[in-house]
Amino acid sequence: MRILIVGAGIVGAATAYELAGDGHEVTVLEQHAAAAEQASFANAGLLAPSALIPWAAPSADSRLARRLLGRRAGLRLARGAGLEGLYWLWRWLRAGRQAQAGARWQALAALGHASLQRTQAIARALDVDVEASRGTLVLLRSQADAQLLRAGLDAMQTAGAPLREVDADTARLIEPGLAVDVPLAGALHALDGASANCRLFAQILRQAAQELGARFVFQTRVLALAREGTAQPGVVLAGQGEPLRADALVLCAGLGSAALLRPLGLRVPMAAVHGYTVTAPVRDEMHAPQGAVIDPRHRITIARLGQRVRVCGGAELGHARGAHDEATLRTLYLALSGWFPGGVLTSSPQVQVWRGARPSLPDGAPLLGAGPARGLWLNAGHGASGWAQACGSARAIADLIAGRAPQVDLAPFDPARF
Template sequence: MKVLILGSGVVGVTSAYYLARQGHEVTVVDRQPSPALETSYGNAGQVSFGFSSPWAAPGIPQKAVKWMFQEHAPLKIQPKMEPAMARFMMQMFANCSAERYAVNKERMVRIAEHSRACINALRAETGIRYEDRQRGLLQLFRHDSQVEAVVKDMRVLEQCGVNHKLLNGEEITKVEPALGRVPGKFVGGLHLPDDQTGDCYLFTHRLADYCRERLGVTFRFNVEIQRLKRSAGKVESVLTSEGELTADAYVVCLGSYSSFLVKDLDIRLPIYPVKGYSLTVPVVDDGGAPQSTVMDETYKVAISRFDDRIRVGGTAELASYNLALREKRRATISMVVRDVFPEGGDVAKAEFWTGLRPMTPDSTPIIGATRHANLWLNTGHGTLGWTMSCGSAQLLADLMDGRPPAIDPRGLDVSRYAA
C-alpha cells in the first residue's frame, strides 16, 4: 500500500518507521527543511511512560484562577476573543471530574506502556542513539499535600503494572545525588525507574535517516500542505505547493495544525495549541546536575540530563498560535533549575525555545480511522508526543493493516468526540 504521511515530527517519523517496516511504500511530507523542527525540536527530554497523566484533573479549574495571580505558575492564559480557546477550555474543564480523570488516565497509561515496549524494541533493532539514558524519572514534591494527592495516581499505576516507588526526602538523594545539595527543599518523590531520557530532535533525525536508508522511506521537505481533496467518501489527493500528491492511504500527523487540514472534510478535532518553553543549559558540574529526569510537581517543570546539556521544559500557556518568546516564562523555568540544581549548569548561556503542544481536552491522543475510508489520524499527543509516539505509531500500523491490535484501541479514535 502506498501511504502518504503528513508531518515529520516525532509522531510522523515513527509512523513512517512502523508502516515501512510492515512493507508499505511510505512518503513523508513536511513544510520544514528537515525533520523535527517544530514541537519535537526542544521538548523537555523525558520519555515518561509512568508519568502519563491528564492535564484535566480534579481541582484544576480552581487552581487555574489562582495561577492567574502567581508569578511562576505552571499554567498561564492569554485571554483572546477566540471561540476555539473558549471551546477548548470548556471541554477541558468538563474533563476535570474524578470519573473522567480516571478514564483518561487509563487510556494514556495504556498507550504509554505499549510505547515503552515499542521504543525499547526500536532502539535494539535500529541501534540509534540520541543521548539517551534509561535511569527513570523522579517526580518531586515540595509539600505533604502533593504526596497525599499522588496516592490516587499510584493506584492506576498499580492496576497497569507500572513499576514505581514513593520515596521520602532522604531517599530521593539516592536516585538523584545532586538533590543532597539542597537539603530540606523536597519532602519526597515518586520514582518511576523504567522511564527514560533523551534528545527528541536527535531521536527523530536519526530514525528518519534509518527509515530513508534502510526502509526506503521517501521524505519530501519544503512542501506546503494546503488541503485534502476528497471524492466518493475518501481522500483523492493532497494539494501542496508542489502540486497534487496521491496515495492509497493518508495519515495526518500535523500536531496543532491537524484540525485545520481536516476541517473541510467535516472532521472536528478538538486540538488546541498549548505553548511550552524550554532551556538547554550547558553542564558545568556533573555532580551538581541531574542524572536522569526530575519533575518539579509544584511548577510542572521537567529537568532532564543529556550528555553535556540539561534540558529544562515547562509552563503551559494558552496563547493561540503565537510563538513569541516571553521573558516571563524564561524567568520561571530558569528559577526552577537554579533552585533544584543550583550548581549543575550555566543558565546564563542557555538556549531559549518555545513550541506548540497539540493538546486535546482529555489529554489523550487521537489515533485511528476517520469516516473517510483512507484517511487516518495520529495526532493530539499534547505534552507526551515523544513518550507515546512509538506505541501510537505501532498501533496505527496494526489498525491500517487490519491486524489484531497489540493493545485495546477503544476510546482512542476521533469517534469519542462524536457526542
C-alpha cells in the same frame, strides 16, 4: 500498499519507520526543510513515566483552576487566546472532573508504557545513542503533593509501571546533586523512567525509514485533503494542480491535522498549548541531574540529555505574538538553580531557550484510528506526551492498516468521540 504520511515530527517519523518496516511504499510530506522542526524540536525529553508528565491530561485540582488568571498561573491565557481559547479551557477543566477521567488516565498510561517499550526496542535494534538517561524522581515538597498525582499514580499501577516511595535521604542518594536546603518530604522513584533527545531520535528514525525505502519530501505544503475523484485518499499540494493519491493516508501533522479535517466535517477541538524549555550544558557532573526529575507542584520537569540538562514548564493558550513570557522563564531558571545548584551553566552562550506548541485536545488523549474518509488514518493531538507516545502510536496505526489488533486498546482514542 502506497501510503502517504503528512507530517515529519516524531510521530510522523515513527509512523514512517513502522510502515516502511512492514513493507509499504511510504512517502512523507513535510512543510519544513527537515524532520522535527516544530513540537518535536526541543520538547521536555521525558519518555516515562508518561502518565505523570505535566499537562499530559486534564487535572481536577481546584487550586490550579483558581490560579489560571493570576500572575503566577500554571496555565496562562496569552494574547490571541480569544473566546475559542476560553471555551477550550472550560472543556479541559470539565474533562478533569468527568467520571471517565480515571479510565482515560489508565488508557494513557497503557499507551505510554507500550510506547516506552517500543522506543527502547527500536533504539536497541538501531544501536543508536540518543542521549538517553534512566530513572525518574517525582519530588514531593510535602506529602500533600502526592495528591496532585493520584489519578496518574493509580493509572500507572494498573498499567504495571508502579513507583516506589522513598524518603528524602534516599532521593538524594539517587540524585546526589539535589539541593540540601530545599524542603523535601520524599519522592516517588520510577526505576524504568527515561528521558532522551526527541529531535535526534526523530532524525534517526527518518534515516532508518529511508533505508527501508521511505521517501521524505520536505518544503511541501499540504493545502487540503482531496475530496473528489477516485476512492483513493489524497492531498492537494501547493503549486500542483492534480491531487497526490495513495492507497492510504495518515495525518501526523499536529495542529495542521485539525485544519485539514475540518472540511470533511470532523471538527476536533485541538489547541496549541505552548510550553517552554531551557537547555544548558552541564557544569559539574556531581551537581547535575543524573536522570529526570518532576516537580508536580510547579508542573516542571528537569531531564538529563547527555552533557546537557533541559528544564521544561509553563502552559499558554494563545499565540502571544511569539513573545516569551519572562515570568515563566524565570521560574525555569530558578528551578534549575534551586534543585541542582552549581550543576548547570545557565550563563553559557550555548543555552537554548525554546517556546513550542503542544497540539492538545481538551481530554488529553490523542486521535488514533480511522478518519472520516475511506483510507484516512489519524495519529495526532498527543499534546505534552508526543515523545512519550510516538512509537506506541505509530505501531498501533501500522497494525490497524495491516488488519492486526494493536497491543493497546484504542477505543479511548477514537477520533469519532468528538
